[in-house]
Amino acid sequence: MQALYAQLLVGLINGSFYALLSLGLAVIFGMLNIINFAHGALYMMGAFTAYFLLNLTGIGYWWALIIAPIVVGIFGMILERTMLQWLAGLDHLYGLLLTFGIALIVQGVFQNYFGSSGLPYAIPDYPQIGDWRGLQGGINLGFMFLPIYRGWVVIFSLVVCLATWFLIEKTQLGAYLRAATENPTLVRAFGINVPRMITLTYGLGVGLAALAGVLSAPINQVRPLMGADLIIVVFAVVVIGGMGSIMGSIITGFALGVIEGLTKYFYPEASNTVVFVLMVLVLLVKPTGLTGRAA
Amino acid sequence: MSALTDDTIPVTPRAMRDEMMVFGAMAVLLALVPLTDIYPFFVMQALCFALLACAFNLLIGYGGLLSFGHAMFLGTAGYCSAHALKVWGVTPELGIVVGVAAAAALSVVTGFISIRRQGIYFSMITLALSQLLYFIYLQAPFTHGEDGIQGIPQGYLFGIFNLSKPTVLYYVVLAGFLGGFLLIFRTINSPFGEVLKSIRENEQRAISLGYKTDQYKLLAFILSGTLAGFAGSLKVFVAQNASLTDVHWTMSGEIVLMTLVGGLGTIFGPVVGAFVIIAMQQYLAGFGQWVTVIQGVIFVACVLTFRRGIIGEIAHYFRRSL
Numbered sequence: 001m002q003a004l005y006a007q008l009l010v011g012l013i014n015g016s017f018y019a020l021l022s023l024g025l026a027v028i029f030g031m032l033n034i035i036n037f038a039h040g041a042l043y044m045m046g047a048f049t050a051y052f053l054l055n056l057t058g059i060g061y062w063w064a065l066i067i068a069p070i071v072v073g074i075f076g077m078i079l080e081r082t083m084l085q086w087l088a089g090l091d092h093l094y095g096l097l098l099t100f101g102i103a104l105i106v107q108g109v110f111q112n113y114f115g116s117s118g119l120p121y122a123i124p125d126y127p128q129i130g131d132w133r134g135l136q137g138g139i140n141l142g143f144m145f146l147p148i149y150r151g152w153v154v155i156f157s158l159v160v161c162l163a164t165w166f167l168i169e170k171t172q173l174g175a176y177l178r179a180a181t182e183n184p185t186l187v188r189a190f191g192i193n194v195p196r197m198i199t200l201t202y203g204l205g206v207g208l209a210a211l212a213g214v215l216s217a218p219i220n221q222v223r224p225l226m227g228a229d230l231i232i233v234v235f236a237v238v239v240i241g242g243m244g245s246i247m248g249s250i251i252t253g254f255a256l257g258v259i260e261g262l263t264k265y266f267y268p269e270a271s272n273t274v275v276f277v278l279m280v281l282v283l284l285v286k287p288t289g290l291t292g293r294a295a
Numbered sequence: 296m297s298a299l300t301d302d303t304i305p306v307t308p309r310a311m312r313d314e315m316m317v318f319g320a321m322a323v324l325l326a327l328v329p330l331t332d333i334y335p336f337f338v339m340q341a342l343c344f345a346l347l348a349c350a351f352n353l354l355i356g357y358g359g360l361l362s363f364g365h366a367m368f369l370g371t372a373g374y375c376s377a378h379a380l381k382v383w384g385v386t387p388e389l390g391i392v393v394g395v396a397a398a399a400a401l402s403v404v405t406g407f408i409s410i411r412r413q414g415i416y417f418s419m420i421t422l423a424l425s426q427l428l429y430f431i432y433l434q435a436p437f438t439h440g441e442d443g444i445q446g447i448p449q450g451y452l453f454g455i456f457n458l459s460k461p462t463v464l465y466y467v468v469l470a471g472f473l474g475g476f477l478l479i480f481r482t483i484n485s486p487f488g489e490v491l492k493s494i495r496e497n498e499q500r501a502i503s504l505g506y507k508t509d510q511y512k513l514l515a516f517i518l519s520g521t522l523a524g525f526a527g528s529l530k531v532f533v534a535q536n537a538s539l540t541d542v543h544w545t546m547s548g549e550i551v552l553m554t555l556v557g558g559l560g561t562i563f564g565p566v567v568g569a570f571v572i573i574a575m576q577q578y579l580a581g582f583g584q585w586v587t588v589i590q591g592v593i594f595v596a597c598v599l600t601f602r603r604g605i606i607g608e609i610a611h612y613f614r615r616s617l
Contacts, residue, residue: 035415086599092415093361094598097555100548101594108587229426232544236423239416269434276427280408283420287411 004265005144011261012254013150013219016157019253020212021234023164024205026243030181031201034084034095039234040227041106042206045072046213047222048110051121061124068214069207076206080199110224118221123149153215160211161250168246177201236279242289252290310616311484314562317617318480321563325469335465336533341573342472343530348553348565349479350522356560357483358515359495363418364425365523365550367405370432370542372398372524377444377537378437387452391528398524399517406516410509422544429542443538447531458532471529475522480562482518491515552590555597558604563617567605
């Protein structure tokens with residue numbers, strides 16, 4: 001049973017990354033009508049930013065959690081201003097091709113300097129309060145041993161996902177954003193700066209990817225290609241969940257992570273492929289995806 | 296929203312004549328290659344990729360479907376041909392048949408699944424399906440995982456053509472390429488091709504005219520996948536190996552890149568694009584990962600400033616269809 005719980009936890013962690021990444025993809029697609037193929041590369045940049053902060057300037061994990069999404073978010077906004085904005089009005093597929101090119105560039109540059117092997121990033125050992133040494137160590141829950149850092153990733157990701165949902169569905173800014181997704185011209189006529197909102201939205205989506213990168217750095221190590229294969233799984237997640245609903249992306253992300261974890265326990269050979277197989281089944285039964293509108 | 300290939304010029308008798316002349320010139324030039332100093336292995340490899348890109352272009356240029364998983368057909372046909380040739384010891388023509396049949400069967404299944412969604416979702420689904428196959432081939436015993444199938448015997452095609460002679464192999468590959476190219480050319484200019492174009496331009500209207508668009512798209516997908524498989528089987532004789540590289544998503548990306556550079560929806564664009572990209576990889580082989588970076592830069596540059604591609608720009612300049 002220990003092993004089952006351990007795999008479930010791994011599944012929840014992967015699910016957190018799926019949720020954070022597919023959430024960003026959905027938000028970006030809503031505003032920009034672009035499927036951001038560079039999402040995996042930007043996730044990787046988030047992890048590398050944390051690595052650089054620690055090894056070049058000595059800035060630790062907690063600050064990296066704030067700084068890395070901002071740095072990568074700004075990089076994303078520059079990409080949007082200099083390149084993506086020129087694709088408005090063209091076929092969606094050009095956005096996919098352009099961001100694929102960006103992903104190749106970013107991953108290629110990092111591979112050149114860091115090869116393909118993983119760089120270690122330690123779990124933070126501060127603040128130290130009593131017996132607690134930051135997020136190191138674990139708690140015995142009785143039925144399983146819970147490494148604190150892994151529990152932290154799941155809970156923190158969930159909080160970030162729900163906060164994003166709240167921002168988009170329940171606030172004034174989110175209302176503008178949803179309105180601009182439906183009809184940008186009309187929203188502009190009300191005096192709202194839609195192009196700036198588009199840029200900020202891209203920054204937000206990319207920032208979420210970078211945040212996921214920082215979270216994953218101590219677990220999966222920092223590698224130039226860490227996002228390359230992940231993004232394809234996330235695409236399958238997006239096809240399964242559809243991009244029409246924010247909450248749908250979050251739930252689908254976590255649920256698929258858990259299913260993947262269960263597969264690792266019961267039938268490990270299929271753990272790489274289970275998400276893709278599920279995608280096929282969903283397409284056969286309900287082609288529009290579980291929550292999505294027809295597209 | 297403008298389509299990917301928005302300024303295609305209607306097919307007229309003059310356009311057909313232009314295209315046939317260019318085709319003739321291309322066939323003659325390629326046939327003369329063994330008389331020159333050009334490394335035949337390079338041209339053979341480029342021809343395989345050119346056919347692959349043409350097959351891919353049939354789907355995007357005429358059906359409006361961007362497949363990001365065409366490597367799965369290349370790799371599947373490659374693995375099946377290689378296995379049949381090496382383990383079962385079949386003749387080359389049977390080896391090709393096995394590979395093409397496998398790719399055809401795969402394209403029926405994957406086509407049925409992926410055409411259920413359009414546009415951007417179609418691309419993501421094909422990408423995910425090819426990744427699924429990648430993991431299957433990674434674990435399947437007959438592909439030999441990371442090592443791939445090596446040292447494949449070339450044998451005698453139809454019992455007479457000795458494929459281990461570079462010149463003979465070159466003309467066999469050239470014949471395969473020209474045959475596949477003509478089949479695509481014929482398809483584009485057939486009533487079936489016209490219906491495909493109408494689906495690309497306005498699917499709703501095609502449906503209202505009584506066309507079962509899903510069947511047309513599925514048929515185009517199967518044709519494209521099968522021809523991509525044919526390219527994969529030919530490539531086995533050239534490279535004499537089948538490996539995971541051919542099923543990886545980077546390969547799917549390269550196919551897209553070749554077609555984009557040459558011109559999406561142009562007839563000769565994919566051929567030119569394949570030669571440009573393969574030549575670039577040859578000359579830049581020593582630069583390691585910078586090749587990936589350069590490919591990325593070409594993607595970005597093409598999408599931002601050069602959407603018609605090389606042949607598309609030429610055709611646009613001369614107001615001809617190429």
